[in-house]
Amino acid sequence: MEPHRVRMTDKSKKHEKAAARQVAAFFFASIFGSAFAIYAYFAFPLTEDLGTVRNNTLWLGLGIALGLLGIGIGAVHWAKTLMPDAEVSEERHMARGSEEVRARAIEIVRLADSESGFSRRKLIRRSLYGALALFPLPAIMIFGDLGPNPGDSLRHTMWKKGTRLAKDPSGLPIKASDVTLGSVFHVIPEGLSELEHHKLEEKAKAAVLLVRLDPADLKESDERKDWSYDGIVAYSKICTHVGCPVALYEQHTHHLLCPCHQSTFDVTDECKVVFGPASRPLPQLPITVDAEGYLIAQSDFTEPVGPSFWER
DSSP states (O other): OOOOOOOHHHHOHHHHHHHHHHHHHHHHHHHHHHHHHHHHHHHSOOOSSHHHHHHHHHHHHHHHHHHHHHHHHHHHHHHHHTSOOOOOOOOOOOSOOOHHHHHHHHHHHHHHHHHHTTTTOHHHHHHHHHHHHHTHHHHHHHHGGGOSOOTTGGGOOSOOTTOBEEETTTOOBOBGGGOOTTOEEEEEETTGGGOSSSHHHHHHHHOEEEEEOOGGGOOOOGGGTTSSBTTEEEEESBOTTTOOBOOEEETTTTEEEOTTTOOEEEGGGTTEEEESSOOSOOOBOOEEEOTTSBEEESSSOSSOOSSOOTTO
16 A cells, blocks of 8 residues: 555644635535525526526526535545545455454444544534535425326317417418428417417427328328328327427438437328337327318327326
């Protein structure tokens, strides 16, 4: 082993006290960070404005990060500057030790407590207790946002019979003649843009991807023969794995790709999964046209959208 190198905190009481104050300062910073995260949770509430999501995430995340870093850096600084750093080697005994050995182990634990100063350094001990007590609170508050059991709420969206398909985000209705072969439209229900409440929630469930293919390429089951219109098909944009937006379309292969975990769906074959962790196809929205040539929904989705959940 290398010879032990004496630290300034081993030689000087002044440096030792300064190091103890520094450790406590990190723990107090953790307390401040955790308290600020709780404050940010209420000070920056989430609304329909996407800017509030950014502010809430930024300040809440910074508070939680400071709470964790304060504890981590403080503990490391404590160990590096105040706890004994001499290296020792001992033989390892696999069998249960004798009573003398067990008594010696207890003595070593007590010696370690004495050397680390945990029992006698009240400032460090109390600030650490405070940091550890406050740090979990922001996480507990975030868990509260998981909300109640969704029940059958994911089985219903804004789509209903006669609802026009509109462009996202403009909200302009789409005519079948506007959808050329190979084109892709990001679609929302007409009227969603005018909602005053729960706009994000409704969009998260009702977002649709519209694609036009050669009708000869479509493999449609008998029950879905009339769900498309002249090669135009509409599928939920929400991945059935963990709910990411499926927005990458490969025109040559007619595959939809989820950018999060690479789940791949075949648009020609009712969006069945051909690769990746998704366990079921994307739900299809039955569509047709109205008297003015605009694309409309025949009904809501016939199955829940998004990732599988415990009541599916």
